[in-house]
Amino acid sequence: MISFRPKTAYDKDAVLVLLGSGQTHPRFKKDLEKGEVYPVIEKGRVFLFAGLGNTDKLSLTDLRIQVRKALLSGYLKKARSVEIVPHSKNDTAIISIIEGVAIGTYVWDKYKSRDKEDKTVKDKHITINAEPKKAFLDAVNxxxxxxxxxxxxxxxxxxxxxxxxxxxxxxxxxxxxxxxxxxxxxxxxxxxxxxxxxxxxxxxxxxxxxxxxxxxxxxxxxxxxxxxxxxxxxxxxxxxxxxxxxxxxxxxxxxxxxxxxxxxxxxxxxxxxxxxxxxxxxxxxxxxxxxxxxxxxxxxxxxxxxxxxxxxxxxxxxxxxxxxxxxxxxxxxxxxxxxxxxxxxxxxxxxxxxxxxxxxxxxxxxxxxxxxxxxxxxxxxxxxxxxxxxxxxxxxxxxxxxxxxxxxxxxxxxxxxxxxxxxxxxxxxxxxxxxxxxxxxxxxxxxxxxxxxxxxxxxxxxx
Ligand SMILES: [Zn+2]
The missing domain is CATH 3.40.630.10 (Zn peptidases)
Structure with missing residues (x-):
């Protein structure tokens, strides 16, 4: 399930923060390489910082790949709810993030017994920090x-x-x-x-x-x-x-x-x-x-x-x-x-x-x-x-x-x-x-x- 809200609230099990090079976050000041992830645990909540590298050179395909990788990483595996803080407000970037979530983390596990603790993304509630625009709701659809x-x-x-x-x-x-x-x-x-x-x-x-x-x-x-x-x-x-x-x-x-x-x-x-x-x-x-x-x-x-x-x-x-x-x-x-x-x-x-x-x-x-x-x-x-x-x-x-x-x-x-x-x-x-x-x-x-x-x-x- 994917929903939208414009502001961060940090009220979910985990927060995924996407950072282009040069971008920082109040909780994280380092510069990450593309593909690098860095977890910070704060009061039992995981903040996962994911590096996107130079976003001028980042293709939308690559953005989807990075979102997928971070969401499937061990750090977010057990989180039932994840808030995603995008690196950009750009519509095509947000749509690519939506697709990185919805297409990138799709699993076919109908016939597979699995560890009840592991939450595949279809069990997760993903909240993306963005206006709930029609284009985004359409992308989810x-x-x-x-x-x-x-x-x-x-x-x-x-x-x-x-x-x-x-x-x-x-x-x-x-x-x-x-x-x-x-x-x-x-x-x-x-x-x-x-x-x-x-x-x-x-x-x-x-x-x-x-x-x-x-x-x-x-x-x-x-x-x-x-x-x-x-x-x-x-x-x-x-x-x-x-x-x-x-x-x-x-x-x-x-x-x-x-x-x-x-x-x-x-x-x-x-x-x-x-x-x-x-x-x-x-x-x-x-x-x-x-x-x-x-x-x-x-x-x-x-x-x-x-x-x-x-x-x-x-x-x-x-x-x-x-x-x-x-x-x-x-x-x-x-x-x-x-x-x-x-x-x-x-x-x-x-x-x-x-x-x-x-x-x-x-x-x-x-x-x-x-x-x-x-x-x-x-x-x-x-x-x-x-x-x-x-x-x-x-x-x-x-x-x-x-x-x-x-x-x-x-x-x-x-x-x-x-x-x-x-x-x-x-x-x-x-x-x-x-x-x-x-x-x-x-x-x-x-x-x-x-x-x-x-x-x-x-x-x-x-x-
Ligand atoms: Zn044939």
Whole structure:
């Protein structure tokens, strides 16, 4: 829990004082190096002084990292309530401190027995010495959307099933008038010919689903922006089975759909004044005698036949059907998808930058700006006319794998592009950014990061 008050009161269990070089505090006169912390105990209360170094050179990323480090340090571990005294009154600095707290100290410990004395930050009451401005309250709210996404990604694949995701969406929109729901289950998907989603899911004992929330936040004549998430609740790779070393983290293959849940939550909480569609394409890519097979040629909702080059390239199939259905039935003016789509994107960009692809330079520019503002990082990757040659098939209209080695993130994006029907569109490949596996990078800690949620909330608020 995070709250604000303009003045210091020193009435909490602990006080965290952030100090840039040259800044002092009545209780502390030394100059600390960046990253250095120094505790002073006064009448049982811990004052932890945390050095930020030269604040002119301190990036907002670094500020989040320093806040996280200090809060997780042994000195503050047992404190139930912490007052934070910022080094600056600047709005972007305060927002970064909020994110350092809310994102930096998130923990996934549902299945972990722990020492009752240790208070993770979700048990703590954090009070930040700042005016309770709308921008700050919004930042806290946005981080709650990020945490929802992280919880969904971090939990077991057999817990976060398609039914669970539907229940989550129903829970989010309950009592909210501007939101309406359409859910297509196996029966409806079959009747309407969404055969690509059905094929991917056909060895699973779980229901495939296309979940669509229409959110009317603006006037009727304003176009809809569709936010579409890949929701592979587990991806074995199918008959092109993933090997040990690749399969262990595949519960995260629904991080796109989980981000859509976080974004839906944020749109409702912040009452975003836009017409929006929140779409989750949900399936489980399992193995067994019923599994779809490499070499199959399948025709989905768009009417294009697809040669299956590899059953592990399943996310683009689910998204192709989702795109085609949404375009035909909801006619959005824009579509933005989030998907843990390709290992190739991780090869190209690693874990800190999502791959951004778009058929609109303007939309790409706006998303890049939102990415820079939020530190939810993305990098603009190329799409170009010739690339569609690489996903040609001699026996079908298109192929779900590429005929060349390399550029796997780009050819996957081009596959999606072929199902946009000319709609302005952007694609975020979050395969690398959605999860920090073992290597707690930047201020994210371990596990799911909520990639895309801050970026797109910001985009929807400001564009
Ligand atoms: Zn796959």
């Amino acid at each position: 946005i981080c709650q959307g990020v945490s929802l996404t992280r919880d969904l990604v971090n939990d077991n694949a057999d817990t976060i099933t398609s039914d669970y995701l539907e229940k989550t969406v129903r829970g989010l929109i309950k009592g909210h008038k501007p939101a309406r729901l359409e859910v297509l289950n196996r029966k409806e998907l079959k009747a309407r010919g969404l055969n690509l989603i059905l094929a991917v899911n056909q060895a699973s004992n779980k229901e495939p689903k296309l979940i669509i929330v229409r959110y009317d936040g603006a006037k009727k004549n304003e176009g809809y922006t569709a936010i579409i998430g890949k929701g592979m609740t587990f991806d074995t790779g199918g008959l092109n089975l993933k090997p040990t070393g690749s399969i262990e983290t595949m519960k995260i293959d629904m991080a796109g759909a989980a981000a859509v849940c976080g974004l839906l939550r944020n749109a409702l909480a912040l009452k975003i004044k836009k017409n929006l569609l929140f779409v989750l394409g949900v399936a489980e890519n399992s193995i067994g005698s019923a599994a779809y097979k490499p070499g199959d040629v399948l025709t989905g909702y768009a009417g294009k036949s697809v040669e299956i080059g590899n059953t592990d390239a399943e996310g683009r199939l689910v998204l192709a059907d989702a795109f085609a259905y949404v375009v035909k039935n909801y006619k959005p003016s824009k579509m933005i998808d989030l998907a843990t789509l390709t290992g190739a994107c991780v090869v190209a960009l690693g874990f800190d930058y999502s791959g951004l692809f778009s058929n609109s330079d303007e939309l790409a520019r706006e998303l890049m700006e939102a990415s820079r503002k939020t530190d939810d990082r993305a990098w603009h990757m190329p799409l170009y006319p010739e690339i569609k040659e690489y996903i040609k098939s001699p026996i079908a209209d298109i192929k779900n794998t590429s005929n060349i080695k390399g550029a796997g993130a780009c050819t996957a994006a081009e596959f999606l592009h072929q199902f946009t029907e000319g709609t302005t569109w952007a694609h975020l490949d979050i395969a690398g950014t959605s999860y920090a596996d073992g290597h707690g990078r930047m201020y994210y800690g371990h596990g799911a990061t909520g990639a895309g949620v801050r970026l797109l909330t910001h985009y929807l608020l400001h564009n």
